[in-house]
Amino acid sequence: MKFFEDIDTRPLLLVPVLALLAWPLIGSGSTWLTLTVAGLAMGMIIFIMASGLTLVFGLMDVLNFGHGLFIALGAFVATSVLGAMGDWTGSGEWWRNMVAVLPAMVVAMAVAAAVGLAFERFIVRPVYGQHLKQILITMGGMIIGEELIKVIWGPQQIALPLPEAMRGAVLVGDAAIEKYRLLAVAVGLAVFAAQMWVLGRTKIGLLIRAGVQDREMVESLGYRIRRLFVGVFVVGSALAGLGGVMWGLYQQNVVPQMGAQVNVLIFIVIIIGGLGSTGGALIGALLVGLMANYTGFLAPKLALFSNIALMAGILLWRPQGVYPVANR
Amino acid sequence: MLETQNLTVRFGGHVAVNAVSCCFEPGTLTAIVGPNGAGKTTYFNLISGQLPATAGSVQLNGRELTGLPASARTRAGLGRAFQLTNLFPNLSVLENVRLAVQATKDGAHRRGLNLWSIWSDHAQLTNRALEILQSVSMTAQQDSPVASLPHGDQRKLEVALLMALEPSVYMFDEPTAGMSHDEAPVILNLIRQLKKDKTKTILLVEHKMDVVRELADRIIVLHNGNLVADGEPGEVIASPIVQEAYLGKAREAA
Amino acid sequence: QGKDIKIAHIYSKTGPLEAYGKQTQTGLMMGLDYATGGTMTVGGRKIVVIEKDDQGKPDLGKNLLAAAYGDDKVDLAVGPTASPVALAMLPVAEEYKKILLVEPAVADSITGDKWNKYIFRTGRNSSQDAIANAVAVDKDGVSIVTMAQDSAFGRDGVKAFKEALKKSKLVHEEYLPPATTDFTAGAQRMIDKLKGQPGRKIIFIIWAGGNPFKIADMDLKRYGIEIATGGNILPAMVAYKQFPGMEGAAYYYFGMPKNPVNDAMVSMHYTQFKSPPDFFTAGGFSSAMALVTALKKTNGDTSANKLISAMEGMSFDTPKGKMTFRKEDHQAMQSMYHFKIKIDPAFAWGVPELIREIKPEEMNVPIRNKR
Amino acid sequence: MSTNLLTLEGVHTHIGAYHILHGVDLVVPRGELTLLLGRNGAGKTTTLRTIMGLWQASQGRITFAGEDITRLNTPAIAQKNIAYVPENMGIFSDLTVKENMLLAARNAKHAVQMDEARLQWIFKLFPPVEKFWNHPAGKLSGGQKQMLAVSRAIVEPRDLLIIDEPSKGLAPAIIQNMIEAFEQLKASGVTILLVEQNIHFAQQLGDTVAVMDNGRVVHAGSMQTLAEDTALQQSLLGLAL
Amino acid sequence: MFNRLISNDQPRSRLLAAVLIVILLGLAFAPFFFPGVKALSVAAKVLIFVVLVAGFDLLLGYTGIVSFAHTMFFGIGAYGIAISSNTWGPTWGAIGLGFALSLALTLVLSLAIGLFSLRVRAIFFAMITLAVAAAFQTLASQLSDFTGGEDGLSFKLPELLLPSTEFSDEPFLGVSLDGRLLCYYLLFVLAVGMLLSLLRIVNSPFGRVLQAIRENEFRAEAIGYRVVVYRTLSSVLSALYACVAGAMLALWLRYNGPDTSLSFEIMMDVLLIVVIGGMGTIYGAAIGAVLFLLAQSYLQDLLRLASEASVAVPLLSSLLSPDRWLLWLGLLFVLSVYYFPTGVVGRLRARAALRALATSKQG
Numbered sequence A: 001m002k003f004f005e006d007i008d009t010r011p012l013l014l015v016p017v018l019a020l021l022a023w024p025l026i027g028s029g030s031t032w033l034t035l036t037v038a039g040l041a042m043g044m045i046i047f048i049m050a051s052g053l054t055l056v057f058g059l060m061d062v063l064n065f066g067h068g069l070f071i072a073l074g075a076f077v078a079t080s081v082l083g084a085m086g087d088w089t090g091s092g093e094w095w096r097n098m099v100a101v102l103p104a105m106v107v108a109m110a111v112a113a114a115v116g117l118a119f120e121r122f123i124v125r126p127v128y129g130q131h132l133k134q135i136l137i138t139m140g141g142m143i144i145g146e147e148l149i150k151v152i153w154g155p156q157q158i159a160l161p162l163p164e165a166m167r168g169a170v171l172v173g174d175a176a177i178e179k180y181r182l183l184a185v186a187v188g189l190a191v192f193a194a195q196m197w198v199l200g201r202t203k204i205g206l207l208i209r210a211g212v213q214d215r216e217m218v219e220s221l222g223y224r225i226r227r228l229f230v231g232v233f234v235v236g237s238a239l240a241g242l243g244g245v246m247w248g249l250y251q252q253n254v255v256p257q258m259g260a261q262v263n264v265l266i267f268i269v270i271i272i273g274g275l276g277s278t279g280g281a282l283i284g285a286l287l288v289g290l291m292a293n294y295t296g297f298l299a300p301k302l303a304l305f306s307n308i309a310l311m312a313g314i315l316l317w318r319p320q321g322v323y324p325v326a327n328r
Numbered sequence B: 001m002l003e004t005q006n007l008t009v010r011f012g013g014h015v016a017v018n019a020v021s022c023c024f025e026p027g028t029l030t031a032i033v034g035p036n037g038a039g040k041t042t043y044f045n046l047i048s049g050q051l052p053a054t055a056g057s058v059q060l061n062g063r064e065l066t067g068l069p070a071s072a073r074t075r076a077g078l079g080r081a082f083q084l085t086n087l088f089p090n091l092s093v094l095e096n097v098r099l100a101v102q103a104t105k106d107g108a109h110r111r112g113l114n115l116w117s118i119w120s121d122h123a124q125l126t127n128r129a130l131e132i133l134q135s136v137s138m139t140a141q142q143d144s145p146v147a148s149l150p151h152g153d154q155r156k157l158e159v160a161l162l163m164a165l166e167p168s169v170y171m172f173d174e175p176t177a178g179m180s181h182d183e184a185p186v187i188l189n190l191i192r193q194l195k196k197d198k199t200k201t202i203l204l205v206e207h208k209m210d211v212v213r214e215l216a217d218r219i220i221v222l223h224n225g226n227l228v229a230d231g232e233p234g235e236v237i238a239s240p241i242v243q244e245a246y247l248g249k250a251r252e253a254a
Numbered sequence C: 001q002g003k004d005i006k007i008a009h010i011y012s013k014t015g016p017l018e019a020y021g022k023q024t025q026t027g028l029m030m031g032l033d034y035a036t037g038g039t040m041t042v043g044g045r046k047i048v049v050i051e052k053d054d055q056g057k058p059d060l061g062k063n064l065l066a067a068a069y070g071d072d073k074v075d076l077a078v079g080p081t082a083s084p085v086a087l088a089m090l091p092v093a094e095e096y097k098k099i100l101l102v103e104p105a106v107a108d109s110i111t112g113d114k115w116n117k118y119i120f121r122t123g124r125n126s127s128q129d130a131i132a133n134a135v136a137v138d139k140d141g142v143s144i145v146t147m148a149q150d151s152a153f154g155r156d157g158v159k160a161f162k163e164a165l166k167k168s169k170l171v172h173e174e175y176l177p178p179a180t181t182d183f184t185a186g187a188q189r190m191i192d193k194l195k196g197q198p199g200r201k202i203i204f205i206i207w208a209g210g211n212p213f214k215i216a217d218m219d220l221k222r223y224g225i226e227i228a229t230g231g232n233i234l235p236a237m238v239a240y241k242q243f244p245g246m247e248g249a250a251y252y253y254f255g256m257p258k259n260p261v262n263d264a265m266v267s268m269h270y271t272q273f274k275s276p277p278d279f280f281t282a283g284g285f286s287s288a289m290a291l292v293t294a295l296k297k298t299n300g301d302t303s304a305n306k307l308i309s310a311m312e313g314m315s316f317d318t319p320k321g322k323m324t325f326r327k328e329d330h331q332a333m334q335s336m337y338h339f340k341i342k343i344d345p346a347f348a349w350g351v352p353e354l355i356r357e358i359k360p361e362e363m364n365v366p367i368r369n370k371r
Numbered sequence D: 001m002s003t004n005l006l007t008l009e010g011v012h013t014h015i016g017a018y019h020i021l022h023g024v025d026l027v028v029p030r031g032e033l034t035l036l037l038g039r040n041g042a043g044k045t046t047t048l049r050t051i052m053g054l055w056q057a058s059q060g061r062i063t064f065a066g067e068d069i070t071r072l073n074t075p076a077i078a079q080k081n082i083a084y085v086p087e088n089m090g091i092f093s094d095l096t097v098k099e100n101m102l103l104a105a106r107n108a109k110h111a112v113q114m115d116e117a118r119l120q121w122i123f124k125l126f127p128p129v130e131k132f133w134n135h136p137a138g139k140l141s142g143g144q145k146q147m148l149a150v151s152r153a154i155v156e157p158r159d160l161l162i163i164d165e166p167s168k169g170l171a172p173a174i175i176q177n178m179i180e181a182f183e184q185l186k187a188s189g190v191t192i193l194l195v196e197q198n199i200h201f202a203q204q205l206g207d208t209v210a211v212m213d214n215g216r217v218v219h220a221g222s223m224q225t226l227a228e229d230t231a232l233q234q235s236l237l238g239l240a241l
Numbered sequence E: 001m002f003n004r005l006i007s008n009d010q011p012r013s014r015l016l017a018a019v020l021i022v023i024l025l026g027l028a029f030a031p032f033f034f035p036g037v038k039a040l041s042v043a044a045k046v047l048i049f050v051v052l053v054a055g056f057d058l059l060l061g062y063t064g065i066v067s068f069a070h071t072m073f074f075g076i077g078a079y080g081i082a083i084s085s086n087t088w089g090p091t092w093g094a095i096g097l098g099f100a101l102s103l104a105l106t107l108v109l110s111l112a113i114g115l116f117s118l119r120v121r122a123i124f125f126a127m128i129t130l131a132v133a134a135a136f137q138t139l140a141s142q143l144s145d146f147t148g149g150e151d152g153l154s155f156k157l158p159e160l161l162l163p164s165t166e167f168s169d170e171p172f173l174g175v176s177l178d179g180r181l182l183c184y185y186l187l188f189v190l191a192v193g194m195l196l197s198l199l200r201i202v203n204s205p206f207g208r209v210l211q212a213i214r215e216n217e218f219r220a221e222a223i224g225y226r227v228v229v230y231r232t233l234s235s236v237l238s239a240l241y242a243c244v245a246g247a248m249l250a251l252w253l254r255y256n257g258p259d260t261s262l263s264f265e266i267m268m269d270v271l272l273i274v275v276i277g278g279m280g281t282i283y284g285a286a287i288g289a290v291l292f293l294l295a296q297s298y299l300q301d302l303l304r305l306a307s308e309a310s311v312a313v314p315l316l317s318s319l320l321s322p323d324r325w326l327l328w329l330g331l332l333f334v335l336s337v338y339y340f341p342t343g344v345v346g347r348l349r350a351r352a353a354l355r356a357l358a359t360s361k362q363g
């Protein structure tokens, strides 16, 4: 397939190389395995949260500082949905738990999408193409949204207990691999595959990138770019909602500020990825996840700065991220 | 005297300018012609420093310019007008020109690094800018923001900026493209005037053969990045390579 | 006299600690109501509470306190929610020579090296928390690893905890960045340290925000490792449901103290909100009790010197039983509660069952101000 | 059906506070090539943009194939099977040449669905389009970009081509190709509205001519009439053909 | 004469001139017009933010660089005073030394960042500064032995600036003449001086080049301006302004902590003030700072009144609750982008220009 021929494979090696470099430093094989699997899974959760932002930021060139809002929203919706399905989450059977989690995901995505629709209309639309104003107005939107979450759900933290069957770990020798992380990997891969398919096999990705550069020209070619932009924004918001559910279940509790808390992290991920490349964002997320675990184990003091150091290192190697998308 | 030696640039596998060695004497106008994509603009980019060369060197009056940034080359006396208009869109027409005047040797003392004087105290700069606008008959638009100018006027302003720099080498890249038939002569007159002052080196990229024929003292031809012909206008235009590769069937029309 | 007694309550009405601050305010108002027998007057003077929102920002809190003393002419102030805010406020009380009753900010240094004589605190300090927990888990043959935030709060807590341990063995101190969300690496280190140890193995957690209990998902049971921690607000104790049998020491849980003041508060709270009072409600209530007791002693006189001499060494009733302001550093000495988590389907959270009340006398809380 | 594919009646256009078009009347006969001439700033580009709905006419009426399109938005107008080449070429510089072409081919979902025969015809007219097929379009030379812009407009058959100064920056040989292309297109029944400064080009192609000045059409007629009347040329264009 | 003082940068709108004069007088006589601790704090904060924001405008409005690291320098300035007073005691020497050290650190860091800014794309640069600023804030709260960590540092100043120093027993016009008043006027003089000097800079030939770089960096380089040099200089200058503003903050508060001078929230406030006031105008900094800080400081009081008036309407009253003041602040962010695309200054100037056009047409 042509698609694979064009791929620059060097960034793909980053993840295994990092993992292998860490092995001798960590020493014990089982510890290494625990850390590596946990880091990769954490990367997947981060990727799900960031994937919507790569779409919106990378393709539409919208610096959406309000992305975290949709993450928080998704998580809060999940508390309500799962709270109403206590029987299903409390049961120890896999299928009953999944039946509870699936609607939570669907409803969270739907709510995030609906709010995204309004957000695009009232917050983002007037400022396409103007980064600075995007920053301000989406920050405003984020603040408003966070306050509204407090009005609806209250300012305190809400527990989001993980369904019974997803708790605990699978033991591989001496290494403990949490079950929930395995689920996260599955969901993350599904999101990744879907995005790659839509962007790689259809004209949508091209149209959006073209629309960012010269909106008038795309319209002159007969495409309703506005609708497409709305669509992408809505999808991006829905993905953030899904990310919120995953993140909330991981944390097992949610607070209104959670969106703001992950904002910087997901921006770092998509910068490493090259602003707008789905594959890049995945690599970025996995690297961030691994790096956090390895430094957390080897030198916890430095863990705080591991993301920044990682980003600086990557940008020194490739100043436009691992997969540069556009000259913006 | 401007000289390029073996000037080469490669983009991946594609050699856009291939070992071009050429000298340009003061007092002559050299026209550079060649098919689209022959490497004319790229050659200019290499000379004026917008692109780093893969190999080769650029010298002005014996001074080595290779490796210097574009701004330093401009200060050394290389002036350039761009093919695709490239101005300060939200500043006024006058301010555009004034900035170029300010960048000259006797601009605002030390070329704009003057933090503590007030710009409007430098009246001579404004006056000089107005003079230049006069010469391209654009004084009426002096306060309009550039973004609102029609295409043709933007092209004229592009030339005005070059004039304001007062370089010793003038490089024009299709200065009259998209200019109407009563506007183009204004620019062509300016170039003629420059020619009269026998100390300026002038390089002109132009596709309009009537213009080339009238103005050029010498023509060089680029083709696929190679310098393929160099000499008297009449001779070069008559050469088979120009007739076929460049003019094609347009022979009769031109 | 007849002039109103003005009290400023400066707390996080908004900001990350909004939920805590609101509990304090509820408790304060209920406490004033209870302590004055519903009259809201002491010594013939009416008590008026002015609320101010510090948003969790130290500079703002500092300005608000100055404005409260200077512009609103309050007689004394209560608050704030967060320790950094409290620390920024301390010099203001000294400048204006008026009382600041700290509740519920916990940092040791508030009644430690940053203290001045206008500062009193009804809330517990970090040391009290840590020492109580040490008393609760300290047994022969126990190996302990501490896990705390790498911040002043975490390090102070561990230090006090460590000093109070008498019998058990402290194997390792793990400090993690306060913003940690993935605890795998830290947990792995702690597992490595503990798994070879004989006897009972405990990870003691001092943490605020986040969810450090996730480490249980790494199947600590296979090495027989247990988790211990202090009390928390009810929503946070939902996570305790996963740890039946977990032990620790709490500042307050509504079901634990047995005294009339607590009974009154619990029933007042149920009537008003149809829910039990929480951690910080009790704190607010206690501060109200302290204020009214002191004002009764001075017969409504609010001059700082009178109040200070009335309050130093003063004992007063609170939902947590009797508290006493220690003369040296004005810290309220109070009971803590050794608990064990029990699962009760009637409650959304893990219910801490009282094992025993740790009386103030049992805790040797160091005096850290250089008075 | 009327013989005029496109008509403008008394069209006024404002850009911000500026009044640019002062009642433009223009007819574009079906199947012919109509030239719009005029000096810089006369309002040619503004007229084209107003037709495409990129600027709204504040007054007047624009009809295409008998239908009023004055108030339609740009995509709707383009979907009437109209192609537009703007003055600044509108190249998507981050996309490759192929991707640029693919976007212009509205009916094709993938690159392979583009009409192969038509592509070959374009490649022959404008060889660089083929040569740089997989290169980012932003890296093309000025003239190559111009070729790409025109290629995009003709990648699929359209009823009306609206083109703003296609010849600027093109080498003579290519201009010749373009003239041929337009002739072939015309022969296949396509109507063309062209703004052009290159008078040789204009002369060889134009069926009808409209000359603009100051936001109005000041002369309209056949190319032939203009070509024969030197006095008229002088007064309208400031030159003799 | 006056014209030269403002570097010939006239307000170009009579209303704007009037507003500026009102602000100047209001700040000059704030202690007398608006007595009270809170009012004076707000006025002092306006002074500090005028310097902070005007410096940022040099970078953003004039040079077109979006940086989120501005508060980092603000923090450095504030920590300079805080740490030095804390370690060496409340002496003028300590303050001077702390200030000098923080300026030096600012210079080095901003130089590094400025040089870096040319290596990467504008948007990457913005995001990188965001991360760097976040890292710096973390660092400040980690180095608790030095910076006091999350708790920050409360410190003392030389006697002269303390509220307890009374210069006269008699209050003057009802205001007691104490060290706090002196401190306020110190800030006032500093702020006015800094603002005038900045006006001078942006109206110099240098300032014009910055605008050219903002408009078209490529062309600015092509006509002979070394863009790297100008950008770096601009980012260094702007950082120094922020550093001074930080020092002013520390002097006024006698406290500093990570939340107070380094938080991302402040960065957002600064951005918003620039936009409300009008980018690339310097005067906008003053107007924006006044508007924003008044809104921020009194919004809760205002909402309290509003929610009391609307108790009858349940949902509205919960939205109008003073606890939800941030909601309205967020709305302010959104609305100011909607209705002031060119800021207050831009709006007033456009209005004046239209009027002039109308009268010149008539005349």
Ligand SMILES: Nc1ncnc2c1ncn2[C@@H]1O[C@H](COP(=O)(O)OP(=O)(O)OP(=O)(O)O)[C@@H](O)[C@H]1O
Pocket: B011, B014, B016, B034, B035, B036, B037, B038, B039, B040, B041, B042, B043, B083, D132, D139, D140, D141, D142, D143, D144, D169, D171
């Ligand atoms: N940055 C670049 N990367 C890759 N290829 C480039 C780059 N710049 C120019 N080229 C290629 O180099 C060749 C020469 O381009 P150049 O712009 O110099 O042509 P030109 O002679 O000026 O043509 P025209 O007459 O159309 O302006 C073209 O084929 C172009 O695609």
Ligand SMILES: Nc1ncnc2c1ncn2[C@@H]1O[C@H](COP(=O)(O)OP(=O)(O)OP(=O)(O)O)[C@@H](O)[C@H]1O
Pocket: B147, B148, B149, B150, B151, B152, B153, B178, B180, D015, D016, D018, D020, D038, D039, D040, D041, D042, D043, D044, D045, D046, D047, D087
């Ligand atoms: N964005 C704008 N804002 C204000 N005025 C504008 C704007 N665009 C164009 N104009 C004005 O409209 C008039 C007509 O411009 P237009 O671009 O239509 O001319 P044109 O005939 O295409 O000229 P050219 O041959 O130079 O391309 C000019 O006077 C121009 O200044």
Ligand SMILES: [Mg+2]
Pocket: B040, B041, B042, B083, B173, D141, D142, D143
């Ligand atoms: Mg060229």
Ligand SMILES: [Mg+2]
Pocket: B150, B151, D044, D045, D046, D087, D164
């Ligand atoms: Mg035009």
